[in-house]
Amino acid sequence: MPAFDAMIRAPSTGFARRMRRCLAVLFLTAIWAMPGLAEPQATPEMKAIAKAGFAPEDIGFVLIDLDDGRALAEQTADALFIPASVAKLAVVYPAQQLLGADYKFQTRLYRSGDTLYLKGGGDPVLTNIELRDLALQVQALQPKGGWKAFFYDAGATGSVPEVSNDQPIQATYNAGVDALSVDFNRIQVNWSRDEEGKLAFHARAVADGLNVPADWVQFMPAESETPPGANFLFAGDGSDESWLYASDLPESLPEEGAIFLPVKQPALNTARVFRALAQRNGIALPEPQEGMVPPDAVLAGTVESPPLAEVMTGLLKFSNNMTAELIGMATSRKLTGQVLGPPESSAALGDWLRQHLSYVDWTGFKLVNHSGLSSESRASPRQIAAVLMAMAREPVLAGMLNKIMGDDPKAEAAAKSGTMDFACGLGGFLTAKSGKRLAFAIFLLDREKRSALDASFDRRVLAPTPGARNWLGRAHALENTLLKSWRERF
Structure with missing residues (x-):
């Protein structure tokens, strides 16, 4: 292309500069329009x-x-x-x-006189099995007059009633999180009609071969119609686990069924599960209360997570x-x-x-x-x-x-x-x-x-x-x- 080469080598006058730009554009446009170069080569991705x-x-x-x-x-x-x-x-x-x-999470029991303390260490895989084993460690330590108070301490980690507030409340993957958390903070719920034709609910904490009735979980019919796809609505506060269930057609529950629901107060729920397991093994405990382990308390039992x-x-x-x-x-x-x-x-x-x-x-x-x-x-x-x-x-x-x-x-x-x-x-x-x-x-x-x-x-x-x-x-x-x-x- 001699004309193009000559223009490139021409003296740098204003006219020459404008002509060089025009010819360069025309040249590149012609090259781009040649077969096989119309578009950049698409990658496999x-x-x-x-x-x-x-x-x-x-x-x-x-x-x-x-x-x-x-x-x-x-x-x-x-x-x-x-x-x-x-x-x-x-x-x-x-x-x-x-x-x-090799780090292991620990869940511990402390005693101070006739008072027992359950202290969480944030074990994410704690189950009923470990809580039973922990209870067995204090079987021989009961005071003559029995345990007068039972406290749970979950201060080792932060605490939230659900993982995310922009996710479904009922989803088990959106359960609460606390230093005392058991069975992945979920409760199994079964229901059926009783002899009077009313829905009867049964909740339990489940583990491998060791299940605990969770009668502290309450169920009540919703007073107003629930939206489609919302069979259970959480209605608890800081002291209980309560749920409303759909009771009006067309969103009423089937005659019988089963579901897992998330736990929203994990530490209290874990303490109640421990109390039930302790009672099965001859250890009577009062209703759990929230409280910190005092400095003078003595270690009474420990269970550990896997590494x-x-x-x-x-x-x-x-x-x-x-x-x-x-x-x-x-x-x-x-x-x-x-x-x-x-x-x-x-x-x-x-x-x-x-x-x-x-x-x-x-x-x-x-x-x-x-x-x-x-x-x-x-x-x-x-x-x-x-x-x-x-x-x-x-x-x-x-x-x-x-x-x-x-x-x-x-x-x-x-x-x-x-x-x-x-x-x-x-x-x-x-x-x-x-x-x-x-x-x-x-x-x-x-x-x-x-x-x-x-x-x-x-x-x-x-x-x-x-x-x-x-x-x-x-x-x-x-x-x-x-x-x-x-x-x-x-």
Whole structure:
């Protein structure tokens, strides 16, 4: 193109400069219009996203080579998404670093004269079995006149009646959290018609082969019609666990049924379960009262949780929110020396991550609790990938994630998932067919639909949001498509 070359070399007059700009534009336009160069080459990821029916801004991901830290594939990796339960990874890593894999939670009994104290240590996996074993340790210590008072002390952690106030009240995954928590803070409820044709309810605390009637849980018919999908409404206060049940057609309960309901006063409920178990073993205790263990009290019994590594493996497998909150609060107490509630505790661990993984930009990272059960929490794919890279250096953590793809023994994936209506995520490790070790974080979010849901959400209703199931099905299918593509290509 001699004319073009000549113009490029021409003296820099005003006319020449204008002509050079015009010719350059025409030249580049002609090149762009040539066959095969009409558009930038679409990546396999872009094709998969389009095929799944998502907009590019709905998804963010990053794929990291664990050997050298390079990003092999990414899209909007610094955009903020709702992490849901993937946020639990941001609890597991600090907990292992600060508490240690061998850390054990303790629940203790103290005595002072004829008074007995049950003190919680935040054990997230405490069951009726351990409470019975604890009661047996004081069987031979009963005062001659019997126990005159029984107190429970849950001051070792923060306390909340539910994990999140923007989630259904009736959901068992939204139970209360306290230093004394038993059987994952849920109560099994059965009902049927009695001889008079009235609904009769029976509640019990359940464990492996050791169930305790929870007759302190009360049920009353709702005086007004409940909204569709709201069969039970919490009506308790700080001293009881009471529920209203739907009694008007068309939202009345069936003739018989069973359900689990969340406990909203965990410490009091745990103390009552302990009292019932103690009575089964010949130990009569008065109704429990809240109170701190005095300095002169003597240790009378102790039960311990399994090591933290085992508890966290269960957390990543079953994703229990209460467990995440108690582990997180124990970790922040070790870090700060203070008893913090879930929001403050989560913020403290977020600050710790910023300091210890400072090579990543943590702008916008926000967890309002440790479980991820909130639409207000935010994290980017690159931030979660940084946590995964740190976990990969710790053998005890790297093996905790659940396998999600193992059809080829040389190419498998293990990950933590997170799901909310119109928001989901997946973070974990992938071994490609080449043998390369990879870390990945994938998030999807329909911001418009999620915002609309938050604005109109009725916490009394447990039923799923219309359209959410289909959206999540497409999102999970896309996650799987990306993982399969990555293990083949890298």
